[in-house]
């Protein structure tokens with residue numbers, strides 16, 4: 366029986382793990398969606414999440430709505446990054 370891990374544990378773990386489980390992906394998605402605009406330190410988590418949804422259609426489907434929000438925020442971040450030098 367699969368046990369759900371708390372978010373902090375997933376976040377800790379994602380610094381050293383390469384894969385997410387689907388349930389972890391969902392938790393991470395919620396976290397990233399809520400912190401997207403201000404999370405500077407979560408690139409590893411974001412990478413893992415994006416990697417997971419890029420090869421997991423189930424999660425991609427499930428996340429689609431949240432991702433729209435998330436990508437919108439990310440898009441703003443990226444475009445503001447492009448306009449600054451450095």
Ligand SMILES: [Zn+2]
Nearest residue numbers: 387390421424
């Ligand atoms: Zn998945």
